[in-house]
Amino acid sequence: MTEWQPWRHVGPEPRKKGLVVVADHASNFVPDDIELGIENKLLGEHVALDIGVEGVAERMARRHGVPAHLACVSRLVCDLHREEDNPAVVPTTSDGHLIPGNIGADVEARLDRFHRPYHHALADWLDESDPGLIISLHSFTPALASKVEERPWEVALLYNTDDLPARHAIRLFGEQGLTVGDNQPYSGKELNATMNRHAEAHGRHYLAIEVRQDQIVTEAGQARWASMIADIAGRVALMLEAA
Template identity: 35%
Template sequence: MNDFSPFQQINLDFEGRWLITCDHATNHIPAEFEPNLGLPQSEIDRHIAYDIGAKRVTIELARLLQSPAIYTQFSRLVIDPNRGERDPTLVRKLYDGTIIPANRYADHAEITRRLNTYHRPYHDAYRSLAARRPDTVICAVHSFTPQLTARARRPWQIGILSAADKRLTAPLIDAMRNSDALKSAAAELGEPLCIGDNEPYVGQFPGDAIATHTVAQNRPNVLIELRSDLIETPQTQLYWANLIAPILTDTLAKTGL
C-alpha cells in the first residue's frame, strides 16, 4: 500500500458541531487493482465508481460550517464504505448494467482483506472524529445520477434521506422547499424546485454509514443527495454548498438539537 491512506480528514482544528462526510468521494482505483478493476476508463468516470461532485461540496460545506470533514480515497467499486459488512452489495459484481471483472470472483477471504484495508480504517477514523465532542451532528454528502440506464429522468435537485430519526431531516426538507434561494436556483435551471423526501433512494440500509455512526449514539444526522449534473465543476460545487450551508445552520438552530 506504500503511503496510501483509504481516507482523508480535514479541518481537524475547526470547532463546529458538524461532521461532514463523503463515503463515495473518488473514483480512484488503488494500484493493486490496476488496470481499473478490469474496466475501461469510461466506466470508471461514471457514477458507478463514485458520487460525482460530492467531494468538493463536502470540502466547501466543511469550510462554510467551520467543521471537520472526512472522505474516502478509494472507489466504491473496490468496496462500498456506505454498506454494512454483511450487505450483499458491499463488493459489487454488477452495477447499473456494468459487470466489474475484478470483483466477479471475490470470495470471503478477499472481501475480508478489502474490509481490513479500506472499509474498516475509514470507519475507525469516522468513529473517532464523530466522538470528538458530545453534540456532533453528522451531514453525509452524496450525489445521484440524473438518470439510470433505461429509467426515467429524475426530477429532484436535492434529496434528503432519513430513516426513523427525522428530528433534523423533516424541518430541513421544509426549509429547503420554502427557500427562496433554492427556488431561484431551480428557476435558473428552468425547473420547478423539487426536494426529495427519501428520494431517489430509501433512507438507510442496516449497517450503512449513517446507521453505524448515529443510531446507537442518538446523533442528529442528515444525508444530502445532490443531482450530479448540478455539481460537475468547482464553480457549481461551491455554488450549491453556499446555498445549502446557511439552511443547515438555520435549521439546526431552530430545532434546538
Template identity: 40%
Template sequence: MTRSTVFAPFDLIEGDRSKGLVLVADHARRTLPQDYGDLGLPAAEFGRHIAYDIGVEAVTRELAALTGAPAVLAGFSRLLIDPNRGEDDPTLIRQLYDGTVVPGNYPLAEEERERRLERFYRPYHDAVAAMIASVAEASGRAPFVFSVHSFTPVMQGRARPWHVGILWDMDDRAPRALIEALAADKDLIVGDNEPYDGALAGDTMSRHATANGLAHALVEIRQDLIADDAGALAWARRLAPIVDAINRRPDIHEVKMFGSRTDPSVAAETKEARR
C-alpha cells in the same frame, strides 16, 4: 481514474471541532490502489456514477470551508468496496452495477473480501467514529452528522426529476428542517427519501448516528448540478446556512434514540400507527 502508490483509505479536512458538526462523504473519490489496477474496467467507467459520487468531494470541501466544520472523506472508489453498506450487505462489493460487469470483483474469494474490509472499509469507519468522538469531546455535546452524496440523473433508463433529496430513517430532527428550507426555493424539486430510502441497515448513518442517537441527515444532490466547480460552490453556499442554522438548535445536540425502520419490530409498530 486516479491511482495512488501510497494509498490512504480516508482523508480528513480539519475544522473547528467545538462547533459540534461532522461532515461525511462516503463516495467522494474514484481512486483505486495501484495493486488493484483498474478492476478490469475501461477508464470511461470511472467517470460514471458507479465509481463515485460526482461532485461530492468539491461540495464537501466547500461546505467544510463555509461552516468551519471538520470532514471525513472516503479515499477509495465504491467499486472496490462500498463504505455506505453494512458488512453483510450483498451490494458491499458489486459484481454488476447499472449494466456494467466488474471483472475484478468476480469471482471474489472470501479472503479477498476480508482483505478489502481490513484495508479500506474498516479504517474509514474507524476514522468517522474517531472524528465524531473528537467533536463530541471538543464541543461537550452530541454532534450533528451531515452526510453528502450525489445521484445520477438517469438510473437504469429512468429519469429522476429531483434536484436534491434528503434521506432519513426515523430521526426527523434535521431532515424536516432541511426539506422545508430547500423547498422554500420554488425552483427546486426536493425529494423526501428520494431517490433512495434513508433506512438502510448498516450504512454509515445507521452505524454512526442512528445507533448512537445522534441527529443526522443525508443529502443527495443531482450530479449534473455539481459536476463542475461553479455548481459545487453554488450548492455548498445553498446548504451552508441551512446546516449552520440546524446545528445551532439545542435539540440537535441531544442524544435521542428513535430506532430504525430496518428493525422489523419498529417497522411493524410504525405501520400499525399509520392505519
C-alpha cells in the same frame, strides 16, 4: 512519508456540538494492485464515485468551516456506504456494468484494508468531536442507465428512524425554490448504512443529503451548493438545539 489511508480529513478541527460533513463516495481512486477489469472511462462516472461531492465537501470545509471526513477509495473497490455483510460491499455489477475483477475477490481482505479503517477512523473522529449535526453528503445521477425514469428532484433528504432534521431541511430547501425529494430517489430506510452505524446508533442527529449530479458537476455549482448546504444545516442545527 505518511502511509496511505482510505480516508482524509479536511478543514478545521471539529468543535463540540458543531457541524461536520461525511462523504463515503468522494473518490474514484483504485489502488495499482487492484484490477477491476473495466474500461477506464467508467472511473469518471457515477458507478465509481458520487460526482461533485468531493468539490462540495472541500468547499464546505475550507470556505465555510465545516470539517470533513472524506473517503479516498472508489466504491467499486469497496463500498464504504454498505454494511460489511452486504453483497454489494465489493460490487460485481453496478448500474448494468459488470465488474469482472471483483468476481471471486477476497472480500475480507478488502474490508480489512478499506472498510474497517475508514469506519474506525470515522467513529473515533465523531466520538472526539461530539457534533451537533452530521451531514452525510452524496449525489445521485439524473437517471440510471438501467432504468428509464427521470429524477426530477434537485436535492433529496434520506432518513431511517430519525426524520426530525430532514423535515426541517426539506422545508428550508423547498423555500429556495427547489424540488426536494423525501426519501427519494431511494429510501434511507433501506440504504442508510453509515448514518445507521455512526448517527442513529448513538443518538446523533444527521442530514443525509443527496444532490442531483448535474447541479454540482461544475465548480460554480459546487460553490453554490456548499454555501447553501452549510447555511441550511446550520439553521437546522439551531432548530434542533432550541427544540
